[in-house]
Amino acid sequence: MMGRRLRANTALWSGLVMCGAALTGLVASGLPNTAPTAAGPAASARQDAGEPCPPGMEARLSDPGLPGLVPEGGELTPDQAAAYEEKLRKALEPLRSQDIAPPREVPVVVHVIQAEDGEGRVSDERVRDQIETLNTAYGGRFATGPQTTDTGFRFTLSEITRTADDTWFHRFNDHRTTIRSHLHQGGPETLNLYTADLGPGLLGFSSFPQDYAADPEQDGVVVAHDTLPGGGRERFDLGHTATHEVGHWLGLFHTFQNGCTTPGDYVDDTPYEREAATGCPEGRDTCRTRRGRDPVDNFMNYSDDACMTTFTSGQAERMAQHWAAFRGGDPRALTMTGAAAE
Template sequence: MCGFALTGTVVGLPPDQAGAVSAPAEGEVGTSSEECAPGPAARVSDPEAAVTDGGELTPRQASEYDRQFREAILPLRGQEIQPPRAVPVVVHVISAEDGRGNVPAARIREQIKVLNTAYRGGYAAEAADTGFSFHLSEVTRTVDDTWFTRFDEYRDTIRAELRQGDAGTLNVYTADLGSGLLGYSTFPQDYESAPEQDGVVIAHDTLPGGGREGFDLGHTGTHEVGHWLGLFHTFQNGCSAPGDYVDDTPYEREAASGCPEGRDSCPRRAGDDPVTNFMNYSDDGCMNQFTEGQATRIAEHWAAFRS
């Protein structure tokens, strides 16, 4: 099945998506005292129970990322923007000495296939074809018990030592991230200040066939690459404007879990919750689409920060 094609987009910022976070709608709760330090955006297996460091951006952090994006895209306004021909992917497999986490080549190739199907709109008739594609350029393998089981503690060192390529090279790291954390990613805006840290981290058992219950079809990779390309969670800012800064993803008060049907957590806003969107927290089997607005946003972020 194919989706709506995005062959090119002319840069123009929506007038209703200002860089500052607007006031919450009546009866809705907003926040105003968050720090603006950048942090990775994560995907967790249980949004109600799992606690991660920097897993979700505060409204101010998201606003600051969007301000940087609007500033960077301004010189390209009026130009037609195309997605890249293909994004090179370097996968860094970190495993334990007893073989845990030593992801076989076949599962890595399947993960790349999942990314290509997802980003070309192949999982749902209504899904957008973002125009993005990915090709595997190299796989590195590191056997280190400490790095494998305590990746987050050593992540700065690991990424600085292993990362390859430039801003347009997707570096993916696989390791044991613990029971609640599925993966996390940097944003394109982070690259200039810390290029050696740029990339996506995913739990080794979330790759296709990895055995992580509910999360082993490869869509943790799909989700985290979405962040790497500039997308926020669909539930960013809850029911308050500007939501996730994408016009065609309905507002959502909080992350979805499992695959709820007919969920409408922002009844004063149009549309049911986007539980099938790849930028939600739904189970892998529930996720099947990006929207045309998300496709436009990642193409613009690529032009602004990664091309």
């Protein structure tokens, strides 16, 4: 996930912004018309050649003030978020007469990628602890009082795959397309969760449900191996990087999406927030003209794992909508819906 401070680097991603937003006709005329980008010559070449953008993603950073940590295709701009919202609205139109609810369970395939000397190995027990953490979080059992929200989502471990490869483990981002093409299992309803070494500042990243139809094999969540419960990552080893990234996989934006500007994160009951929270700040209010203090305890923020306890009812509804639109039902219908929403 990208912090607000990284929004100062929006121009660095302009090639991807223009590419991604153009898919839905939502490129604003005021966007900068720059050429070289931080995403490198390849991104500009894709644009010039008219090739499709890489799927969008959101990431979680241990320090949102450090630039250059997010993989190519990361950090959603306001225009890209609006494009995803437009896809959701279009996909929901034919479902208006149907009851929209989360599935009874989400099958999970965990792909453990480790070095050949065993570095990064994640035990079966820790994998099961991660699944339990997801179920506790999405069941609303980390929160207390009126903030308790059971989203209705439940996760079931289907399989653990193990790969020992030094290159894949240490340079996952450089090879992520190949890795996921080789390992991905199931359809849009299956959560593929990958663990590897993502470097010092990047905790994890995720695809969005709107991108499944265009690139099914790249769908899924990636987390640093030491962020799983008991992984030893200081401040971030309770398993909530996966909680956070699965939220993106189910369609949620960061609570600080769009800062203090409407429409924020497109969820009515999460207060506006100017920038990502770090640590466990108390009484933080970065949008003083807006209702409510910053949602520091929300799973879609950047707070330390120990501070994250809640989803809101609005977020639960939004995840269920994304599931119905892009992950539930007949995969062939989902493909057609996704194509129609482009």
